[in-house]
Structures are given as C-alpha cells and as structure tokens.
Amino acid sequence: MLIILLGPPGAGKGTQAERIIKERQLAHIATGDILRSAVKTGTTLGRKAKHFMDQGKLVPDELVVELVKERLMDPDCVNGALLDGFPRTVNQASFLEQVLPNAGFGIDRVLSVEVDEKSLIERLTGRRVCSDCGASYHLKFKAPQVRNVCDRCGGDLFQRDDDALGTVKERLQVYKKQTEPLMDYYQEKKLIDRIDGNLDVEQVYEQIKKILDQI
Ligand code: ADP
Numbered sequence: 001m002l003i004i005l006l007g008p009p010g011a012g013k014g015t016q017a018e019r020i021i022k023e024r025q026l027a028h029i030a031t032g033d034i035l036r037s038a039v040k041t042g043t044t045l046g047r048k049a050k051h052f053m054d055q056g057k058l059v060p061d062e063l064v065v066e067l068v069k070e071r072l073m074d075p076d077c078v079n080g081a082l083l084d085g086f087p088r089t090v091n092q093a094s095f096l097e098q099v100l101p102n103a104g105f106g107i108d109r110v111l112s113v114e115v116d117e118k119s120l121i122e123r124l125t126g127r128r129v130c131s132d133c134g135a136s137y138h139l140k141f142k143a144p145q146v147r148n149v150c151d152r153c154g155g156d157l158f159q160r161d162d163d164a165l166g167t168v169k170e171r172l173q174v175y176k177k178q179t180e181p182l183m184d185y186y187q188e189k190k191l192i193d194r195i196d197g198n199l200d201v202e203q204v205y206e207q208i209k210k211i212l213d214q215i
C-alpha cells in the first residue's frame, strides 16, 4: 500500500501521518525529516541540502529521489509506506512511478490536505518541534503540558529556523509554483482525494480514515 500526503507546508501532514501509520502499519517516509537529520549529522547529503532548506527552497530533485529510492528498500516498507512531503515536483512524481514497481506496490491514494493561507502562516510560525523525538507542537493549537518540554519524551522544544515568517512566505510561494501542479497531475490519474485541513486534528483525521477504510 502506498499513500501520498500532499499539501502545503503547515497543512498538518506530519500530524496526520502519525495517526495514519499507526492505523495501517505503514512506514513513514518524511523527506523533510530525513533531510534535517542528514543536516544535523553533517553527511554529504546534509551538506548539499542545507542552504536550500535554510532559504526555504526545494532541495534538488536528484538528491531527494535518490534518498527515497533507498528508503523504499528498507525492510519496514514491506507493508507499504506513507509518503509525507514527497513528491514535491512533477519530476519527482514521474521518478516515483519508475521506481515503485521495484518496491512491489503502486500508488493507492493521494490525499490533498487543503488549508487557507492565513492559517498556514499561523500554524508554521507557532510550530515547535521536539529536538529528541521530532514530535510537533503548537503554541496555541497543541501546547505541551510543560512549556517547551515534549510530553512524549521530555526533550526540549525548539522552533525550526525555516518556520520564521520570512522563510515561511518563501516556502508558500515555492509550494504554489513547484508543488501545486501535482494536483492536476494526480487528478488526471484519478488518484486525488481532497481533505479539508482547516478543521481540528480529529476532524481532519476522520475524513482520512473514511478513505483508508475504502482501500
Ligand atoms: P513542511 O512539512 O513544513 O513543508 P518539510 O519538513 O517537509 O516541511 O520540508 C522542509 C524542507 O526540506 C523543505 O523546505 C525543502 O527544503 C526540503 N524538502 C523536503 N522534502 C522535499 C522534497 N520532496 N523535495 C525537495 N525538497 C524537499
């Protein structure tokens, strides 16, 4: 089984991904998380990706597709995977179609999580992330029990550099220009389900669950 979560930065992809992978025992492939961890450990990939990420630009396709190709071969992908934040360009999408047969599955659904721009800015600038386990919080919408401390593991929470207002605006522009064309691309293949992401976390998940139950 392969599900793709498509949507702008801050739409709630990571938040919904946690629930989806539990429900269907899927491997969670979040290219943003993989890239951030490569930057943190200073690998060759991380060194190449860092300045694109700092500026809110997309990392070049050839770097990202290579990492996805390898990740799909990991043993935890046998039941299938949830792609979160990939593909982000039409070029990445056509690459995915080429490599999926090797991994043994095809795309089941593309869930397009749609949120208005004002909320996206509020969600991104208020987001806080755990430095140890990566869990994501929000100052207003999902505050931790103790300020700046992760409920799950006790780690410190921090604000991602690219969640500063200036970079957020750039990322939203990049999304419109480079990623939004994927909506038509998958619409033509009749794979898209539109999800109203403006609602609260549980209501968004309910819409997704209905779709998962049909697969
Ligand atoms: P968000 O979920 O808030 O949109 P991500 O964590 O998915 O952010 O991505 C953070 C950054 O990592 C992006 O701004 C981009 O630089 C890089 N990135 C993540 N996924 C991709 C991808 N599929 N293609 C190119 N760059 C990517």
Ligand code: ADP
Residues within 6 Å of the ligand: 007, 008, 009, 010, 011, 012, 013, 014, 015, 016, 123, 124, 126, 127, 128, 136, 137, 138, 139, 141, 142, 197, 198, 199, 200, 201, 202, 204
């Ligand atoms: P993405 O992975 O698409 O960038 P996240 O899942 O990290 O998005 O969510 C972005 C921010 O918005 C986080 O701070 C998260 O806690 C918050 N958030 C996610 N879903 C909702 C929602 N339905 N309503 C309000 N806030 C949300």
Ligand code: ZN
Residues within 6 Å of the ligand: 130, 131, 132, 133, 134, 135, 150, 151, 152, 153, 154, 155
């Ligand atoms: Zn944590």
